[in-house]
Amino acid sequence: MxxxxxxxxxxxxxxxxxxxxxxxxxxxxxxxxxxxxxxxxxxxxxxxxxxxxxxxxxxxxxxxxxxxxxxxxxxxxxxxxxxxxxxxxxxxxxxxxxxxxxNQIVNLKADPYFDGDQAALELQKALLELPEKQRLVFNMKYFQELKYDEISAILETSVGALKASYHLAVKKIEKHLKHEGLET
Incomplete structure (x- = not known):
């Protein structure tokens, strides 16, 4: 066992x-x-x-x-x-x-447990602009370093769809950060 x-x-x-x-x-x-x-x-x-x-x-x-x-x-x-x-x-x-x-961004700035710099705050803003599924996939893949098959089991969706969602999320985040003058 x-x-x-x-x-x-x-x-x-x-x-x-x-x-x-x-x-x-x-x-x-x-x-x-x-x-x-x-x-x-x-x-x-x-x-x-x-x-x-x-x-x-x-x-x-x-x-x-x-x-x-x-x-x-x-x-x-x-x-x-x-x-x-x-x-x-x-x-x-x-x-x-x-x-x-x-409101979440405003609350995040006021959260005493948030210790990020301006770049971290901009990343959070970029994440909040993503559709829900893309944001979830990005968080699980990028921050938690989960494998696609693990994310697939959690979100009950195909690995192919997850890869597409992650790719789109990365592109949108890069675009947001470049627009804000931050390099990716």
């Missing part, structure tokens, strides 16, 4: 579930946090979405069919939670997705 299969078995066993869940959180918390943070941008929002993600994982572990890797399943939950958070936020605030993106 692989380590992952053992962890999943312990997560599904009521007698070992709490300890196994603690191990799961320790093992994946940072990776999931940064994945979520790249979607919602601010520390506070990422922290909230991460908590919701782990709650959903805990409640739904019995439904995990082990047809994909555990982390692919968890990343899919984290991605969906982050995107749902953004949609809820724009609805609550009564603003469009574009206005929400502009």
């Amino acid at each position: 692989s380590e992952e299969a053992d962890l999943v078995a312990r997560l599904k066993n009521p007698k070992t579930q709490n300890q196994a869940f603690g191990e799961l959180v320790m093992q994946y918390q940072e990776r999931l946090y940064w994945h979520i943070r790249r979607i919602v941008l601010t520390h506070q929002n990422a922290d909230d979405v991460l908590q919701e993600t782990f709650i959903k994982i805990f409640r739904n572990i019995d439904g995990f069919k082990e047809e994909s890797k555990l982390y692919s399943w968890m990343y899919r939950i984290a991605t969906n939670e982050a995107l749902s958070f953004l949609k809820r936020n724009s609805k609550i605030q009564g603003i469009s997705g574009d206005e929400l993106q502009n």
